[in-house]
Amino acid sequence: MNEGKLALVxxxxxxxxxxxxxxxxxxLDFKQYVSKLLEEDLDYGNVGQGKPALKKPGAEKLATFFxxxxxxSLTTQIYDWTGKDSGGQPLFAFTYHCVVARGDVILAxxxxxxxxxxxxxxxxxxxxxxxxxxxxxxxxxxRESMIExxxxxxxxxxxxxxxxxxxxxxAQFESALASGxxxxxxxxxxxxxxxxxxxxxxxxxxxxxxxxxxxxxxxLKIAHKRAYVxxxxxxxxxxxxxxxxxDDDPSVAVPQPPREPQRPAAAxxxxxxxxxxxxxxxxxxxxxxxxxxxxxxxxxxxxxFAEGTRDDRLGEFAKKKQELRDLHGDGPGEKLxxxxxxxxxxxxxxxxxxxxxxxxxxxxxxxxxxAGADVxxxxxxxxxxx
Numbered sequence: 001m002n003e004g005k006l007a008l009v010x011x012x013x014x015x016x017x018x019x020x021x022x023x024x025x026x027x028l029d030f031k032q033y034v035s036k037l038l039e040e041d042l043d044y045g046n047v048g049q050g051k052p053a054l055k056k057p058g059a060e061k062l063a064t065f066f067x068x069x070x071x072x073s074l075t076t077q078i079y080d081w082t083g084k085d086s087g088g089q090p091l092f093a094f095t096y097h098c099v100v101a102r103g104d105v106i107l108a109x110x111x112x113x114x115x116x117x118x119x120x121x122x123x124x125x126x127x128x129x130x131x132x133x134x135x136x137x138x139x140x141x142x143r144e145s146m147i148e149x150x151x152x153x154x155x156x157x158x159x160x161x162x163x164x165x166x167x168x169x170x171a172q173f174e175s176a177l178a179s180g181x182x183x184x185x186x187x188x189x190x191x192x193x194x195x196x197x198x199x200x201x202x203x204x205x206x207x208x209x210x211x212x213x214x215x216x217x218x219x220l221k222i223a224h225k226r227a228y229v230x231x232x233x234x235x236x237x238x239x240x241x242x243x244x245x246x247d248d249d250p251s252v253a254v255p256q257p258p259r260e261p262q263r264p265a266a267a268x269x270x271x272x273x274x275x276x277x278x279x280x281x282x283x284x285x286x287x288x289x290x291x292x293x294x295x296x297x298x299x300x301x302x303x304x305f306a307e308g309t310r311d312d313r314l315g316e317f318a319k320k321k322q323e324l325r326d327l328h329g330d331g332p333g334e335k336l337x338x339x340x341x342x343x344x345x346x347x348x349x350x351x352x353x354x355x356x357x358x359x360x361x362x363x364x365x366x367x368x369x370x371a372g373a374d375v376x377x378x379x380x381x382x383x384x385x386x
Contacts (some may be wrong), residue, residue: 027363051317054242056225056385059232071099090212091114094223098231108234112227116220121215129169141206151196176200192343317349320365
C-alpha cells in the first residue's frame, strides 16, 4: 500500500429493516390499535392543531402495547421559594429526562420541562372590580374585554355573599344601559338554561399570581408528563398520528385578586408569554351557580380540577361519559354527553379554555347522571328566581 494516498471506501447502502409489506401492515395494525383501544378525551384529544394530541394515559398504553420500558430521571429542580435568586418572584422549575428502551436497545430519549414562570402560572387577568381599592394599574399590561351579567343579577345589585360585587361594578352596567353602549344577549347557567344578559366593554389587567406556590406540584407533574409523552412518541413513530399536547393546563384556577397592592417586577424575562389565550369572561366573572351545598362527588371532582393536571380533568369527563353510556346505552349515552358539552360551545372536553366553563359543564353532566335523564325528553327551561 502506498503511503500518503487516500483510499476510497464505498459506504454500505442503508436499507430499511422492514420489508414494504411489513411496514404497511405495521401501519394498519397501529391505526387499528388506536381506533379500538385508545379512548378520545382520555388517551388523546383534539387541541386544534390538525391532528389529535397524545396524552399521558394514551402514551402509557402505547408503551405497554409495544413492550417498552420508560425510565425518567429528574435532572433539574429549582425551588426558589422567596424569589431571592429570581429577581424577587418565586421560581419553581423542573426538567425530566426520559429514556425509552425495549430490552437492551434504547429507542428514544427526550426531555420535558415546566416552570412557574410560564404565563399560565405567573400571571392572572383580572377586571377592575377584582382589584383591591387603590391598586396601581399604571404599569400593568392590559387589554380590552367584555364583562357579562344576567339581567336579574343587575337588578339585584348584590354586594355581599358569594356573588357580591362592589356597588361601582353594578353602576357600570347601569351607566352603559343608560348610554346605549351595553349589548343585550343571553347567557347560560350551570345547567345549560339560557336567560337574558347584558354585556359591557371593559378592561382587564395582568397581575402577578398571588399564589405561585400552588403551581409547584403541577409544574413537577407536567414536566414528568411532557418528557414521558415526548419519549413514547419518538420511540413508537407515532408522530404521524399524534402531536404532543403543549397546552397541558390552560387555566389552572379561577383568578383571585392580590392579597395586598403590589407593583409588578419592572423587568420582563424571556420566559414571559403575553399571548396566552385565557377565557377572561369565564374566569373573571363566574356565572351564578345553584345555591346550597355542593354534592360530595361534585366537590371531589372540583378538587381534581383545581389540584390535578389537564389529564386528570379529562379523565373525570371520560368517567361521566362512561356513566351516561352505562345508564342509557352507548349510542344514547354518547348523544346526551355530546349535547351537554354542546351547550358550552365545545365538541370535546379538551377544547375548554377556562376552568369556570369546564366546571359548569361537569356540573351539568353530574346532574344528568344523578337524574338518569331520558334523552328522548326535551329539556325545559325555568324562569330565574328573583
